[in-house]
Amino acid sequence: MTLRFLTAGESHGPQLTVIIDGVPAGLPLTAEQLAVDLARRQGGYGRGGRMKIERDAARIVSGVRGARTLGSPITLEVQNRDWENWQAVMRVEAEGVKRKPITRVRPGHADLAGMLKYGLDDARDVLERASARETAARVAAGGVAKQLLAQFEISVRSYTRAIGGVEAALPRTIRWAAVERSPVRCPDDDASRAMVAAIDGARAAGDTLGGVFTVIAEGVPPGLGSYRQWDTRLDGLLAQAIVSIPACKAVSLGNGAEAPGLPGSREHDTPVYRRGRGFTHPTNRAGGLEGGISNGEAIVVHGMMKPIATLRRPLDSVDVKTRRAVRAHYERSDVCVVPAAGVIGEAMVALTLASVLLDKFGGDSMRELSRNLSAYKRALPR
Numbered sequence: 001m002t003l004r005f006l007t008a009g010e011s012h013g014p015q016l017t018v019i020i021d022g023v024p025a026g027l028p029l030t031a032e033q034l035a036v037d038l039a040r041r042q043g044g045y046g047r048g049g050r051m052k053i054e055r056d057a058a059r060i061v062s063g064v065r066g067a068r069t070l071g072s073p074i075t076l077e078v079q080n081r082d083w084e085n086w087q088a089v090m091r092v093e094a095e096g097v098k099r100k101p102i103t104r105v106r107p108g109h110a111d112l113a114g115m116l117k118y119g120l121d122d123a124r125d126v127l128e129r130a131s132a133r134e135t136a137a138r139v140a141a142g143g144v145a146k147q148l149l150a151q152f153e154i155s156v157r158s159y160t161r162a163i164g165g166v167e168a169a170l171p172r173t174i175r176w177a178a179v180e181r182s183p184v185r186c187p188d189d190d191a192s193r194a195m196v197a198a199i200d201g202a203r204a205a206g207d208t209l210g211g212v213f214t215v216i217a218e219g220v221p222p223g224l225g226s227y228r229q230w231d232t233r234l235d236g237l238l239a240q241a242i243v244s245i246p247a248c249k250a251v252s253l254g255n256g257a258e259a260p261g262l263p264g265s266r267e268h269d270t271p272v273y274r275r276g277r278g279f280t281h282p283t284n285r286a287g288g289l290e291g292g293i294s295n296g297e298a299i300v301v302h303g304m305m306k307p308i309a310t311l312r313r314p315l316d317s318v319d320v321k322t323r324r325a326v327r328a329h330y331e332r333s334d335v336c337v338v339p340a341a342g343v344i345g346e347a348m349v350a351l352t353l354a355s356v357l358l359d360k361f362g363g364d365s366m367r368e369l370s371r372n373l374s375a376y377k378r379a380l381p382r
């Protein structure tokens, strides 16, 4: 992998940190560019109280000089404003650290499995890192990947396809401005309203909702990823990137989820040759992926989110200390996060595509990467 990133930080610690290694020198980059997606991740109807506290922004602390990358590792920091309220609980030092162990583990969370795995007796020590707060760091890193892809006119965008039982009726062409105007990031106005009502209903009932987001990457050249080995396949890399998002339980590439019910005659995209444009596919059921390689069509990835596991009316559980049946611990929580998960999905897809782009075209500088990509594109049949 040419492009790698590692995140660190607890949900209520002072900050999240991400180091991105492998970004070529000469990419224009500012903190303002990264702030846009961080703000989009915080939004979406159905979020809880935490997002009212945070005002996420990334501070660039290495790898950039004069608004251009240096080719060295890029370090980004995202402050947790909520840390102010958690300093005693999250103290690094032993003296004065406030402990009130959480033992009534929450179903659908890492609480119990994490306590067993790490030999811990307080679910706080698990949930601080297992929390989806970590995805703010991914979105900051994804902003860098998006900047890189944008230099080559590759865009990565997302919308909400379903929330609870409400499905969007999708227009032939997505109106992206309408998506960003919708409180649930859905391109269908009627479905948007029904989704908001469904979230209100779930909130009133002390319940939660899941749904489906779709990420679309356009302008991706054919030939990224490889069938050479299982772990070089772009379909597999995208699937892992998407399912690594907390609460994302399934992924569908193109119409992959519907494909098992279709006859072969209605599933596959037949290629054609168009003079001046080269080889293309009039349909795109494969979601731009064949044999683990991008085929030049838009890459389409759907992420299926389970309903949020923390309910205001807590689920049945067990107290790991007393071993008695109890109601699960409740900690301030979102009701639905599908709109935000779409933004995280964009980040994960952008990081994956930037990585396979760099794997194929290399380049220590943006100029070199651009030269290599242009030469490849020029050599494609037209």
Ligand SMILES: Cc1cc2nc3c(=O)[nH]c(=O)nc-3n(C[C@H](O)[C@H](O)[C@H](O)COP(=O)(O)O)c2cc1C
Binding pocket: 048, 108, 109, 110, 130, 131, 132, 133, 135, 245, 246, 247, 248, 306, 308, 309, 310, 332, 333, 334, 335, 337, 340, 341, 344
């Ligand atoms: C943006 C985002 C916000 C989330 N917020 C919450 C939340 O407030 N409460 C909650 O119980 N789960 C929330 N989750 C989901 C949990 O993080 C996730 O279900 C949990 O860590 C267990 O992981 P798993 O569902 O992937 O197995 C959120 C997920 C995302 C993507």
